[in-house]
Amino acid sequence: MVPHLTTALTGPLLELEQHILSNTAKIERWFRSQWHAHEAPFYTSVDLRNSGFKLAPVDTNLFPGGFNNLNTDFIPLAVQAAMSAVEKICPEAQQLLLIPENHTRNVFYLQNVARLASILRQTGLEVRIGSLIPDLTEPLTLDIGDDEHLTLEPVIRRGNRIGLADYDPCAVLLNNDLSAGVPAILQGIEQKLLPPLHAGWHVRRKSQHFTAYERVAQEFAKLIDIDPWFINPYFATCGEIDFHARQGEACLEKHVEFMLEQISEKYKQYGIESDPFVIVKADAGTYGMGIMTVKSPADVRDLNRKQRNKMAVGKEGLQVSEVIIQEGVYTFESINDAIAEPVVYMMDHFVIGGFYRVHTGRGVDENLNAPGMHFVPLAFETPCCTPNQMANPDATPNRFYTYGVVARLAMLAAAIELEQ
Amino acid sequence: MVPHLTTALTGPLLELEQHILSNTAKIERWFRSQWHAHEAPFYTSVDLRNSGFKLAPVDTNLFPGGFNNLNTDFIPLAVQAAMSAVEKICPEAQQLLLIPENHTRNVFYLQNVARLASILRQTGLEVRIGSLIPDLTEPLTLDIGDDEHLTLEPVIRRGNRIGLADYDPCAVLLNNDLSAGVPAILQGIEQKLLPPLHAGWHVRRKSQHFTAYERVAQEFAKLIDIDPWFINPYFATCGEIDFHARQGEACLEKHVEFMLEQISEKYKQYGIESDPFVIVKADAGTYGMGIMTVKSPADVRDLNRKQRNKMAVGKEGLQVSEVIIQEGVYTFESINDAIAEPVVYMMDHFVIGGFYRVHTGRGVDENLNAPGMHFVPLAFETPCCTPNQMANPDATPNRFYTYGVVARLAMLAAAIELEQ
DSSP: OOOEESSOTTSHHHHHHHHHHHTHHHHHHHHHHHHHHSOOOSEEEEEEEEOSSOEEEEEEESSOOOGGGSOGGGHHHHHHHHHHHHHHHOTTOOEEEEEEOSOSSOHHHHHHHHHHHHHHHHTTOEEEEEEOOTTOOSOEEEEOSTTOEEEEEEOEEETTEEEBTTBOOSEEEEESOOTTOOOGGGTTOSSEEESOGGGSTTTOOHHHHHHHHHHHHHHHHHHHTOOGGGTOOOEEEESOOBTTTTBSHHHHHHHHHHHHHHHHHHHHHTTOOSOOOEEEEESSOOTTOSEEEESSHHHHHTOOHHHHHHHHBOGGGOBOOOEEEEEOOOOOEEETTEEEEEEEEEETTEEEEEEEEEESSSOTTSOSSOTTOOOEEEEOSSOSSOOOTTSOTTSHHHHHHHHHHHHHHHHHHHHHHHHO | OOOEESSOTTSHHHHHHHHHHHTHHHHHHHHHHHHHHSOOOSEEEEEEEEOSSOEEEEEEESSOOOGGGSOGGGHHHHHHHHHHHHHHHOTTOOEEEEEEOSOSSOHHHHHHHHHHHHHHHHTTOEEEEEEOOTTOOSOEEEEOSTTOEEEEEEOEEETTEEEBTTBOOSEEEEEOOOTTOOOGGGTTOSSEEESOGGGSTTTOOHHHHHHHHHHHHHHHHHHHTOOGGGTOOOEEEESOOBTTTTBSHHHHHHHHHHHHHHHHHHHHHTTOOSOOOEEEEESSOOTTOSEEEESSHHHHHTOOHHHHHHHHBOGGGOBOOOEEEEEOOOOOEEETTEEEEEEEEEETTEEEEEEEEEESSSOTTSOSSOTTOOOEEEEOSSOSSOOOTTSOTTSHHHHHHHHHHHHHHHHHHHHHHHHO
């Protein structure tokens, strides 16, 4: 079962898919040259939005947390891609320490950790799970359903190395996005850390990512001769904002107004009859906290206390002071009346699969990755690496191939972002 | 459905599988270091024999011809591995010319070519099929069953480049083993040729391959502390032999006698009650021509005219003058009373799957890849990259993982062989 696009596929997206499909040779060659120049992150997930007339990444995660949602049929693809990643990034590694987030109650997240550990073990690595939970003093075994268990062990520092009580790993893989900063125990360690510490949300900014993405999208659009807008959402940033003190709102309002105009012009140019909207969200951090859908400058002018409070607090209760204003891209994919948003998973520079976040209670212009949002994952039915030139551009393997191409563009942007 | 071993798995093979499974971290790390030092062939297939007490490669093919026999579920693995191969070996390639064997009547072989072309197209390459059939002057479209067709086009030489009438490829992939030598049209061309011309059977010798394999097997056996004999068949060569003139038979007889003694000693050492046997076959070439099962020196002493004729002629009617004498390894895998021999497929240095040659009419000590041998292919049920430490060493994914390890050893030997 694959979600269908509610817009008729005769508009710009079909054109985009056709362009991508008829240029696969050029595209793959171009990617090959890019991966000679840039090192892909160890792993990446990209949230896409498909409006029928536009297909764009809206978030690129360097600590993907949904490996449990992937189609188990394609796990071998993940294992093979992980082998490539290990080869390139830490060929000498034999023991790996995986450090997840400190969520012990989110069984879905724990299933993600278990799946990830299992993929890495199948590449031949020894893998144990080290936890940064502050008061953990001995191994903690958690039930993760299906008669499976996950054991978290306290991470121990010895000089410039970290490990477990009886385990001295060669490399450390973070599945923890460091939103709250780099814990002292991880600072200055001599082992290889994957991804590097500066991939954490304590340093990373969405605006830096989308600056890099804009360049990548422009080069790619030129390569296959399309308007880059089809794959690139507008964005802008405001400097310091204090939602409580109502400082910086004028900047926000001005950017929102300008961006809505820009989008309107593009909609007019392509005969699109939807209402333009923008998303305002924290420039750092993830988990869809502090996110607002805005359809008019007035929406940010008259924030009430509740809205201001919501915007002001990000993950781990951190104050949001920098925001990104991003063109809203409609999700016009749905399945049984529920909205579906594709998420593409990659290891090394290979697309290993993906899933849809399927949600009945949200609108086509809302973020589907928000707190309290219990989406139903729907694994991709086919892999993203099997385009079929004989089939229609919107046939399932071709749609997923296109998703894989746009997701790889976002991953390439992340690779460039990490170099800076 | 997976073939079962008719010998009880309590002997040396179970020990081998256990050893391999409990050393995956060491093994995969060792392979990573090997692939940093040696370039894997573009593609490779390895015939294995599993006697229950010994698991060994008996033939390593650098022009695999059975892609059509692989499990279609794992084609994405092949696509991903092919992407790696293209990246490393010919990143700049966009158009590829695939040159198959000249068999136009073997529909299975043509299906192999079609499948291979399809995998390569899914990596984003443009692929067309160029044929070396001498009298081909215009495109020839062949029915390959299932409403599919394959078009062969005459290869044309322009200066130092080859191509088709309207096609100038950046790279050329041979699926033609050059048994009859390098045709003039391929000599001195400037395009990248994969595999290199010296991988053809006009140059390659099985004895060189097994010399390289012996070194690889010894290093590997030391790594995981096993007797290398468990994975390495004895072999020897005689210089020039003329079966018609009955020259060189004394050398053959002497080697057969000595090798049977060596095998007997090993059988005694491990309490194996089977009868030792050796295989005598052409040192160059494939397709199982000119192959003999020998259980006593007398077998090669008293060859009758028919046997001599059979041994003297290899593929494409070429005279066999060099032979290799190789320890025979029993095939003790069977399915519904039919003998089954695993064949493992690899692209770049990744195992992408495999199949069994299943044959009812042959014995456990005979070669299953022989002329006129119509085997039934049985695709591997699981990939070879998903070992499961929780399951028994002889559980299906683990048996296939072990096959993948031994096949990769043979591929590594081929990589070293090609460097020389």
